[in-house]
Amino acid sequence: MKAQGPLKGVKVIEFVGLGPAPFCAMMLSDMGAEVLRIDRPGAISLGASDVLARGRRTVALDLKSEDDQALCKDFIAKADILLEGYRPGVMERLGFGPDVAHAINPRLVYGRMTGWGQYGPLAHAAGHDLNYVALTGALAAIGPKEQPVPPLNLVGDFGGGAMYLAFGVLAALHHATATGEGQVVDAAIVDGAASLMASQYQLMALGIWNTQRQSNLLDGGAHFYRTYACKDEKHVSVGPIEPEFYALLCEKIGIDPAEYPADWSGKNWEEANPVLERIFASKTRDEWCELLEGTDACFAPVLDYEEAAEHPHMVERGVFTEIDGVRQPAPAPRFSKTPGAIQGPVQGPDEDRSEVLRAWGLSD
Template identity: 30%
Template sequence: MKSENRGALSDIRVIELGQLIAGPFCGQLLGDMGAEVIKVEPPVMGDPMRDWGHGEAKLWWEVVARNKLSVSANLRVPEGQSIVRRLVEHADILIENFKPGTMEKWGLGPDALHAINPRLIIVRVSGYGQTGPYASRAGFGGIGEAMGGWRAIVGDADRPPSRMGVSIGDSLAATYGCMGALAALHARERTGKGQIVDSALYEAVLQVMESLVPEYVVSGHVRQRSGSVLAGIAPSNVYPCSDGEYLIGANQDAVFARLCAAMGEPGLAQDPRYATHLARGERQAELDARIADWTRTLTVEAVEAAMIAHSVPAGRIFGAADMLADPHFAAREALVEVDSPRWGTFAMQNSFPFLSETPGSIRTLAPATVGADNHRVYRDLLGMEEAELERLRTGGAI
């Protein structure tokens, strides 16, 4: 598949050295926005993400490697490192998510790369950042989620901390790395110089922890795990219906009054026990039980109709099948179909957010083989002759 590239970053070239999730997801975001992303993979085996996923078909690679070219280079040997230096001459952004110090060990640290291309923006994603006493430690997404405060407050109070069903720590760090790269591109317009974007997993998680730290400093409050609710925010929960579950969020006074009307109990909104935000929070479990007594007498469809009629924020709990069948997903093209020689036609998430004038897009499938674009990139961009390519192949550098 190929489509016109109207993306905002269509004039930007990215070299992606990272593997697994955090680095490659940053590359995916930039590629979706139009950048040419040249992914450098280890020869033969490639990025481990090629074999990741759930179920019989491992499709994670198809999402995280879309809109990318694949070249192979062994970064542990001088010839492979030399290839990266040559690529950097033609690049705007380089992404890496190796353990801090690894790039320097390979002679590919920021000083060396900026000596080649002073305009280069280097996105470095790591567990703990490039500095500080923990910088040299190995770090994965779950560790960043724990250190950043996420795991401590997710799950039920009487059970160990839970995790989300997705790698949120990695994805957040990648997203902040992408955001930093975009800011650095803008700064480069003024200064003419590139810079380093240092995105740490634990800091990306910390950034979305709202007022967790200030609450502790000012009032000594320690947030606790509270299952499906936020303590003191009521009503906002998943409620049982006769044929499933339904999420309702009506914690604001006026919205709560509309929920009460939908339940056929308009006077409940003036009841001193529930009339204010603080009062509802103090009786959260009691109020949730009362709402559940109503919802369980109705189907999901009936509860949804009542919520829509009374303008109460609410929604179904969506799985993949629900998304594929939903008219809003279809109208917004939130899911798009791609045609793969290996997997046939299947759907995946589109490029977000939507830009009105320079929209992102899925233009090409994930590279099917490691080094699928070696000839195109090494010959056409770097000017390598066939004899040099053969020498590098024979020597194991590509």
């Protein structure tokens, strides 16, 4: 594996778990960090399909074995960042909690990813993305009037979880580089998902957002910011919230903006929505693309996973790539001087332990 990117030279230990912590580790690896996954003996590799494990090597360690405990401590001594996504107390029971790790390596950034956080009444309860997002108020804001809908696990696991873990450990690494002082980063999905709602709290403070779903500017209530079904049962999205862009959309689809204005107050939304529904249902998605795509009408087709990878804009930017026959998103964001890259395919546990030890400056 050959590292390149703005994090080249940064060493990361990832204790293998589910969801957000591996995604964070993937992001760090894509940006050039050398990430070593520590898995349990006998773990089964998912091979190339395990997209979240790309670009990193894995060693299998039995943390009840004295020899493997010693090797794990050697890795910790060399690491800049440690990532773990277990319930509070698990790493302590394994013998590698923050106190032990910082006694070995005082400058270590110790990143902890959980749903509820390291403390609080629910800290030790089981849960998943949907539960964490539900508690933050974010889930109540998503979906039709009738009931909230699960927003995949993008808002919690990855948006409010992995992204904040990555942000946190890199901020702490900046501090450690300047001072030599490591610290614990308590990244809780409830904290991150709540933080993602900052804009909605601003809009509520301004009096232009309420808690009823599909009655707000950006939640599908407005006729000028929503998706529409087309003649072929595919969908398109429109979002011209600015007057000049809305005027262009109206011109293109043949309605009078004065009759159905883009009023942010919601006064005419109930009347305008069925009008635009009938209009968009009169043509296929491709016909609407021919008329609207690439204009300032703030329009885009709603594409599925396969269609997205084939769209000319996505192809030209290289948004998706393929490794060992598996299509997947390419590293993001883009850097003008130090571009990131996927460091290599998924590797199984101990596939090249000797090379791992050499890379980490340890003897075989």
